[in-house]
Amino acid sequence: MSKVNMAVNIAGVEWKNPITVASGTFGSGMEYSEFVDLNRLGAVTTKGVANVPWPGNPTPRIAETYGGMMNAIGLQNPGIDTFIKRDLPFLAKYDTKVIVNVCGKSKEDYIDVVERLADTDIDMLEMNVSCPNVKEGGIAFGQKPEALYDITQAVKKVAKQPVIMKLSPNVTDITEMARAAEAGGADALSLINTLTGMKIDVKRRTFAVKNKTAGVSGPAIHPIAVRMVFQVANAVKLPIIGMGGIATTEDALEMILAGASAIAVGTANFNNPYATVEIADGIEKYLIENQIDDINELIGCVK
Amino acid sequence: MSKVNMAVNIAGVEWKNPITVASGTFGSGMEYSEFVDLNRLGAVTTKGVANVPWPGNPTPRIAETYGGMMNAIGLQNPGIDTFIKRDLPFLAKYDTKVIVNVCGKSKEDYIDVVERLADTDIDMLEMNVSCPNVKEGGIAFGQKPEALYDITQAVKKVAKQPVIMKLSPNVTDITEMARAAEAGGADALSLINTLTGMKIDVKRRTFAVKNKTAGVSGPAIHPIAVRMVFQVANAVKLPIIGMGGIATTEDALEMILAGASAIAVGTANFNNPYATVEIADGIEKYLIENQIDDINELIGCVK
Amino acid sequence: MGKVKITAGVVSQTCIATDIYSLILKAGEIVSQAVAGQFVSVYSKDGSRMLPRPISLCGIDKEAGTLRLVYRIAGKGTNEFSKLQAGDTVDILGPLGNGFMKESGKAILIGGGIGIPPMLQLAKELDCEKSIVLGYRDELFLNEEFEPYGSVYLSSEDGMHGTKGNVIDAIKACAVTGDIIYACGPTPMLRGIKQYAAEQNIRCEISLEEKMACGVGACLACVCQTKNVDEHSKVHNARICADGPVFYAEEVEL
Amino acid sequence: MGKVKITAGVVSQTCIATDIYSLILKAGEIVSQAVAGQFVSVYSKDGSRMLPRPISLCGIDKEAGTLRLVYRIAGKGTNEFSKLQAGDTVDILGPLGNGFMKESGKAILIGGGIGIPPMLQLAKELDCEKSIVLGYRDELFLNEEFEPYGSVYLSSEDGMHGTKGNVIDAIKACAVTGDIIYACGPTPMLRGIKQYAAEQNIRCEISLEEKMACGVGACLACVCQTKNVDEHSKVHNARICADGPVFYAEEVEL
Numbered sequence A, B: 001m002s003k004v005n006m007a008v009n010i011a012g013v014e015w016k017n018p019i020t021v022a023s024g025t026f027g028s029g030m031e032y033s034e035f036v037d038l039n040r041l042g043a044v045t046t047k048g049v050a051n052v053p054w055p056g057n058p059t060p061r062i063a064e065t066y067g068g069m070m071n072a073i074g075l076q077n078p079g080i081d082t083f084i085k086r087d088l089p090f091l092a093k094y095d096t097k098v099i100v101n102v103c104g105k106s107k108e109d110y111i112d113v114v115e116r117l118a119d120t121d122i123d124m125l126e127m128n129v130s131c132p133n134v135k136e137g138g139i140a141f142g143q144k145p146e147a148l149y150d151i152t153q154a155v156k157k158v159a160k161q162p163v164i165m166k167l168s169p170n171v172t173d174i175t176e177m178a179r180a181a182e183a184g185g186a187d188a189l190s191l192i193n194t195l196t197g198m199k200i201d202v203k204r205r206t207f208a209v210k211n212k213t214a215g216v217s218g219p220a221i222h223p224i225a226v227r228m229v230f231q232v233a234n235a236v237k238l239p240i241i242g243m244g245g246i247a248t249t250e251d252a253l254e255m256i257l258a259g260a261s262a263i264a265v266g267t268a269n270f271n272n273p274y275a276t277v278e279i280a281d282g283i284e285k286y287l288i289e290n291q292i293d294d295i296n297e298l299i300g301c302v303k
Numbered sequence C, D: 001m002g003k004v005k006i007t008a009g010v011v012s013q014t015c016i017a018t019d020i021y022s023l024i025l026k027a028g029e030i031v032s033q034a035v036a037g038q039f040v041s042v043y044s045k046d047g048s049r050m051l052p053r054p055i056s057l058c059g060i061d062k063e064a065g066t067l068r069l070v071y072r073i074a075g076k077g078t079n080e081f082s083k084l085q086a087g088d089t090v091d092i093l094g095p096l097g098n099g100f101m102k103e104s105g106k107a108i109l110i111g112g113g114i115g116i117p118p119m120l121q122l123a124k125e126l127d128c129e130k131s132i133v134l135g136y137r138d139e140l141f142l143n144e145e146f147e148p149y150g151s152v153y154l155s156s157e158d159g160m161h162g163t164k165g166n167v168i169d170a171i172k173a174c175a176v177t178g179d180i181i182y183a184c185g186p187t188p189m190l191r192g193i194k195q196y197a198a199e200q201n202i203r204c205e206i207s208l209e210e211k212m213a214c215g216v217g218a219c220l221a222c223v224c225q226t227k228n229v230d231e232h233s234k235v236h237n238a239r240i241c242a243d244g245p246v247f248y249a250e251e252v253e254l
């Protein structure tokens, strides 16, 4: 099982295979390392981390939805100090790339975290621009092209690692956002973040998630994610990490055929903690069965 | 089972209950009348009709998705003449309100259809503004507030029946669209139309639906629809017909609690042709069990 | 009575060839109205699959009140069905579509691959002289059951059974003749048959397939292109589920 | 060996009260490591439900290699589980969470409603003098199985069984005393017990519930508010799945 090339290059960083995990669904790798040999993953993407600890939202923070779930964790995180002291040394023990997902309430917050990470040996930065934006007036950076351009530029100025801008699907035109990130100097894009949803408990006549709205993820949103990856792949030159509802080998391949250079498994981890490695094996098998030597031949091949 | 009031008033039109069907999933009522007594529905909403026959898209036009489906029927329809001659007389035999869904490639197309319907005894008009827009350069009327305002105004000028503007969910801010429709004079809103998606057949390495992109519907999208109904209900004063993934009584109640005055059953008809009447019965039962006299008390009661 | 959705009881299920299953369902209300060429929509129990799967009627036993479906595992839905056992239930909608239009004269029944099952019920219903041409890739199934109803000719791609090649090769090799062709099978086969029938000036009915959502003519998912503007659509599109699945070959573009 | 996801075989399932089921699963790898107070995540077969359902261990039989789960039908997932029969399989992940911290001294075990099941395994594991207080709405279940392990006191809302009222009413009415309380049940009950324990100056462990996604501490769905900033979160949030589900009552806000 290794006559085929599974390695992909994302903005200059070589991953041994195109599989990572979606931020926030895999902690910092520790918890799932009981199920998955992290050495088997192309990269580990961490939970979003801010410059200071964030308490997150009140519970209930999640609800199940048809074919998926919704969450409003509210980006609880222990802050960059603890993260560097505790989580990075753990991840450093593995032969996998480390992508740190960064969140913040203002441009300065993001810059703060990125600067703190500059001299660590992480491999890539992923900017979660769907965080609650307090300074700029509450709207997320991810929903206005100008704001996205701006934050991309600001982060790029201080970043020492390649910067992945993570796009929100809650927009009219995802290609406009992708182009803004590209213009701002992004090295790669990841998409999609969650789609904003709501669930009401009809028995108790109240919101199922305390925060009222919550982000929908899981297989239910996969077709929307594939469409957006396809559109973005055909609009910009940047490498794309595709995510949104990937649970099987076929789901992952769909993303790659649509134009993603790598893929992330999120909600599916909760259903099947072995999903990542099963997908890695499945893609390799697909390549062999279809006599394709190199995964890179598949990227964006459906036009 | 009739001590409770199930009747709702949508823009001056009294429906006997808050149940209709989503345009395009129920033909013009004929086909499903074998399963459902159309007299049991508050209203029947027809498939989109244009000023002339449209051939629609090449096949395959649909694909199944996780917890839903996608379609790119391409608004095939026999044109307004046949519709008036054949479908309206059929619907007139039933004691239910008739909502005609209207599509067009230019403002003139819409006006044409609306004028032709002015002197028929249909009850309401629903404008599908997600149609391919040829004249204005390809983008749908439903994705730009100015365009939506404009078409709403134009249609209202000639319409003799109350006008429902049907909103597309493929936008950054659904409330902005709702406000544009309200400002343009809409009498009611319906939402959501389908979310644009894509599915790739990884075996054949081609698009599952010939049109490449297709509209995702069904239970998978329900939480997104509930969120949008909630947001719109809290942004405008217009009555809302909620739809998107409603398959059960609970799904329908969620929409009503979120702020919809009526609901439409779409994709669920394909899974269960009796869904509409089962939901009508289910809501009535809920009212009785919860000792609520009037369905109107529930509308938008979760805040 | 018309179309109904019912919960059918599984009487029995057997695997009759690699990945091919024969399922007998107790389905009284549907059985009494059904004719050869019609189909039922079969529903998954798994909630992640909303759309029903259209499957042709391979057998209609009015006395027993049962339907027989013969299908190939093609994906997740049919895979789920293949696990059904006697005593289980499965939801079905039917009877759907129009059956074959039975005409007089000597009949040629042609079935290719998983298009073979509906021809068996047709063979039983047709009261005339019949030649039955069955095309396989390799493994045979159902062929023996056709024996009582006419002369059976086989073709197989690998040449192991009957004529090597496809059904048209078998028709030519065995000099099969008739006044009317009834056919069901993959589109390339039907295209060949349509052309052959035109050349030979034989009337020809073919049963078509397309992805379906409603199965009852409401959603316009399953159209095929027709030569003439049809009455329902006013464009060159007929609905396979409601206007078909059987069409005169000359009336549709393949 | 740690946590694993396995396909467990159903040994048996019985309905032990209205909507309450007792399920015995063959689950070797998980059984060998499990202790009272831990739980497993149980997966639906139906693909429309992605998230597993956390269910406490009511019994751990190391020799037979089986787990016992006792649960109430609360929605679609547990309804699906209630249909499982001997010979079926079900996927489970475990063992999850930390068990009760077994302390010395006379123990009071308190279970309310569907919080009763985990107390049974705890009663078996605790090697000390035990008072067992079980609170019901109306119908009894499992109470007889506690008899061998200590003095059992009942409360019921309708007063049909034991003290009319809740578990605290029973404790007071029957003058139950002890050095350490172990409790599981609905939050209002736990809140009452926490306060009672504080008043009486009795150490107190409580088992909490929250909606879960991962069950292993990765997603931060299932937090509870803690008095002190905890080591993992650096905010006042502990993960019920990974840091609990059992906490010292004084350390959490309810």
Ligand SMILES: Cc1cc2nc3c(=O)[nH]c(=O)nc-3n(C[C@H](O)[C@H](O)[C@H](O)COP(=O)(O)OP(=O)(O)OC[C@H]3O[C@@H](n4cnc5c(N)ncnc54)[C@H](O)[C@@H]3O)c2cc1C
Pocket (backbone or CB within 6 Å): B063, B064, C039, C051, C052, C053, C054, C055, C056, C057, C070, C071, C072, C073, C074, C075, C076, C077, C078, C079, C114, C117, C118, C208, C209, C210, C211, C212, C245
């Ligand atoms: C009128 C009609 C009669 C049929 N009769 C038979 C029969 O007797 N025996 C038999 O084995 N097969 C028959 N088929 C094909 C059968 O419907 C498909 O093999 C089946 O739907 C595949 O479902 P799946 O979930 O296993 O595959 P998947 O590929 O997982 O299905 C995904 C979706 O595509 C649809 N789909 C996939 N293949 C087809 C197809 N060929 N035609 C229509 N929809 C498809 C499914 O219904 C489902 O909605 C018939 C099709 C039609 C239209």
Ligand SMILES: Cc1cc2nc3c(=O)[nH]c(=O)nc-3n(C[C@H](O)[C@H](O)[C@H](O)COP(=O)(O)OP(=O)(O)OC[C@H]3O[C@@H](n4cnc5c(N)ncnc54)[C@H](O)[C@@H]3O)c2cc1C
Pocket (backbone or CB within 6 Å): A063, A064, D039, D051, D052, D053, D054, D055, D056, D057, D070, D071, D072, D073, D074, D075, D076, D077, D078, D079, D114, D117, D118, D208, D209, D210, D211, D212, D245
């Ligand atoms: C640590 C722990 C141990 C538990 N032990 C038991 C037990 O031994 N016996 C028992 O009957 N129940 C127990 N529960 C509660 C049980 O998990 C829920 O009743 C069950 O998840 C309901 O699932 P459902 O699909 O039937 O209900 P639905 O309401 O349809 O579930 C929808 C979603 O909400 C979640 N959910 C609903 N209620 C709860 C709840 N009370 N706690 C956590 N998640 C919930 C479900 O897991 C699912 O994700 C325990 C819960 C936790 C957290």
Ligand SMILES: Cc1cc2nc3c(=O)[nH]c(=O)nc-3n(C[C@H](O)[C@H](O)[C@H](O)COP(=O)(O)O)c2cc1C
Pocket (backbone or CB within 6 Å): A022, A023, A024, A025, A047, A048, A071, A073, A075, A101, A127, A128, A166, A192, A193, A194, A216, A217, A218, A219, A221, A243, A244, A245, A246, A264, A265, A266, A267, A268, D213, D219
């Ligand atoms: C519980 C949970 C927590 C998440 N936390 C984050 C986060 O911290 N930062 C981020 O960028 N995305 C976060 N996401 C979004 C995921 O990374 C991913 O973009 C989304 O869930 C879609 O992928 P999926 O359908 O495979 O889960 C979170 C998602 C879930 C379900």
Ligand SMILES: Cc1cc2nc3c(=O)[nH]c(=O)nc-3n(C[C@H](O)[C@H](O)[C@H](O)COP(=O)(O)O)c2cc1C
Pocket (backbone or CB within 6 Å): B022, B023, B024, B025, B047, B048, B071, B073, B075, B101, B127, B128, B166, B192, B193, B194, B216, B217, B218, B219, B221, B243, B244, B245, B246, B264, B265, B266, B267, B268, C213, C219
């Ligand atoms: C097969 C199909 C055809 C549709 N045709 C139309 C249409 O003609 N006009 C329209 O406004 N919406 C059309 N829709 C959208 C539905 O009316 C509805 O807005 C959408 O499907 C969401 O509801 P659902 O999830 O209940 O199906 C169509 C949807 C489907 C599935």
Ligand code: FES
Pocket (backbone or CB within 6 Å): C211, C212, C213, C214, C215, C216, C217, C218, C219, C220, C221, C222, C223, C239, C240, C241, C242
């Ligand atoms: S499947 Fe809906 S029209 Fe044929």
Ligand code: FES
Pocket (backbone or CB within 6 Å): D211, D212, D213, D214, D215, D216, D217, D218, D219, D220, D221, D222, D223, D239, D240, D241, D242
């Ligand atoms: S359920 Fe994920 S952290 Fe507890």
